[in-house]
Amino acid sequence: MKFLKELATAPPTAWFGMIVILVYVIVAVFADIIAPFSETEVVGDLYLEWDQTYWLGTDQLGRDVLSRLIYGARNTVGIALATTILSFLLGGTLGLIAATLGGWIDQILSRIVDVIMAIPQLIFALLLLTVFAGRAPDINLGFTSIAGASLTLILVIAFLDSTRVYRLARAVAMNIVVMDFVEAAKLRGEGLGWIIRKELLPNSMAPLVAEFGLRFCFVFLLIAGLSFLGLGVQPPTADWGSMVKESATLISYGDITPLIPAGAIALLTVAVNFVVDWMLHRSSGLKD
């Protein structure tokens, strides 16, 4: 009830963001049904113009661009989401543990994170992706399968991004750890798990959720960027970053097709940011 009431007071920008995200989610989930052709099927000649059958034409191998755009939503958004969740699980847990235990555990974790953050993220990502390329097996989760290359990508980016999450989670939790109710729980004899799950987490959710949205955007952009460089999602999997790369040259012939996946990336980023802004605004307690 309360949540619905909050929703009603959301500003138009937040509404716009939420609707866009919803559309993306629907497209990603129902890609099989919505897309006119399959992701990898060659359906016609190369570089066909936009027409009745191929709404956005075909690409350099003769695959339907619209279908690939729709499947791309599933792949790109899915991978970015999996990466962000993983990085929050890893960074968030370690950050909360470091804040609660303090002492040398905090020191060691924090210094490791400092070292990782000292190396530029893109360069570190390129390095790790090159080192681990082809090492990960394809895995089948039943409802979906993840290509080995995508798995490597998810793990590497999640690892790198978790350092930022760690810093935030630790900083937020530091302010809560000093509260008397945490001391009371410690004196009661509660274990680390209880203190983190029941005392710290509920009180640090708001900034972490807002950060989740923001980090999702960055991860999303990073993956798109890596794909554009050819190190991200590997063919034949459809992905917006690599779609831009593959059709980039068309721009010189006045064809705007490469702008469409790029626009899809931009639109989602803007939408998520609108929603995050709104959530940050609420969690900061500012009314107007």
Next chain:
Amino acid sequence: MTDTNANGQSGDILLQMRGIKIDGMADDVWNPIIKGIDLNLHRGEVLGLIGESGAGKSTLGLAAMGYARDGCRITEGSILFDGIELSTASDEAKRKLRGSRIAYVAQSAAASFNPAHKLIDQYSETPIHHDVLDQETARKDAVELYEKLRLPNPSEIGFRYPHQVSGGQLQRAMTAMAMSCRPDLIVFDEPTTALDVTTQIEVLDAIRNIVRQFNTAAIYITHDLAVVAQMADRIMVLRYGELVEEAVTEDMLSDPKEDYTKSLWAVRSFQKPQKPLAGPEETSVIRIENVTAGYTSGDMVLHNVAFDIHRKRTVAVVGESGSGKSTTARCITGLLAPKEGRILSNGEELPADYRQRSKDQLRQCQMIYQMADTALNPRQRIRDIIGRPLEFYLGLTGAKKRERVRELLSQIELEPDEYIDRFPGELSGGQKQRISIARALAAEPEFIICDEVTSALDQIVAEGILKLLFRLQEELNLSYMFITHDLATVRSIADEVVVMLQGRVVEQGPKDQMFTPPHHEYTDLLLSSVPEMDPEWLTKLLEDREKNKPGIELAGN
């Protein structure tokens, strides 16, 4: 500006407020906070506003300046200040008045000063802005006022930054600042509430003197009746935004008319019967044996602290802030391992670190905190807050646990059905403190540390808490260690008293003995600094102290 004030006779009406109504915004709805109050203030008069928190004292005080806080609005009434109607005056006109003719002294001087500027620069800002004085004169003037307010080193203290002076000095510096333009009216909003009793005296004295010297009218807001008795010529008692009673101070103290006022006056009368000292053969529930402790390897905060707490007894540990009271509690709970000495529970040594203590040892010693706001997890419901120790220590689950939570809630005098599903944010301060008590009780301890449990509460609410604690002690055979700086609390509930100063126990013994002379001179200073309900008290006390100077040196201000 100074002329009008100096020539102004006490007797002229300076401020006249008629039918003031103020609304406050809560949960997106406007609720009335002040429901139609009339107020008259003559030149040179000090008016005391008292009442519980939420009574609307501060809101009314600010309204006297024509100001409404964010989320408040003055809906009705007229505020006539020296012939100027403030409720309709333009913002510009009001801004000109504030600082120069009406000044405000806030509760927390530490939070109200700008930490980046020297005191004297902050002093000069207002008079220069209002073109009353130039830089040079303003500085000279500041030094003069600092001297009048008996600040140490008046010629130098202004060149310090706010963090370089003590709380009491800061509060006086702020009073000096309010005085800088020689205003006609100063609103004091709980100026001494955050100070120790020994420091409070000096600030009260300083404020009283300066207000008299310059014939300034003042509105003095406080919840401490004894303080208002010293300061005010006239007292207004407020409750729920309405006036309960108004009278001249002497009459109000000697002959209150309304029941509510009488109940306020009776607060300090609660006193539990003192229990005799425990026999030497009786094992103490908690024994602190020659504990020396500190937070870093260098400075020790506690030096050789030793005292016993016996079954069903309340030991009050008193002292100023920084005297080591709370550190002693941290040693007992095991949050701070002592460098020397040990803690015994029923004759058995407790491990120094709480992490090494058994579940049962932890259960036996519970703690109630000063700020119930931070002591209760804001994201847990009352049923979970109280239910967790039951589940954790006693293994109660399901219906049994629910039943016990309800039982505990009735024990602390809260209606179970109404409160069990609430979050702490939906309770008042006193109710939150009761929940903290219930959480401690849920563990079925034999010993509870109460760390300043009533100091954040209004007197009536605090008295309710003290009575509750006393009743529970009788029913459940509890022992209390009661940390406090409020000697009125000590008087009402302690059996034994331990006085601490700079990490040492300077005196200890049964309460009746502690409250009869002769005592250690520090105990004496503490005891004599507690305001009494006699309007002449402060005057007499200061005269006494003037005679035997050495006693004051100990305040170490």
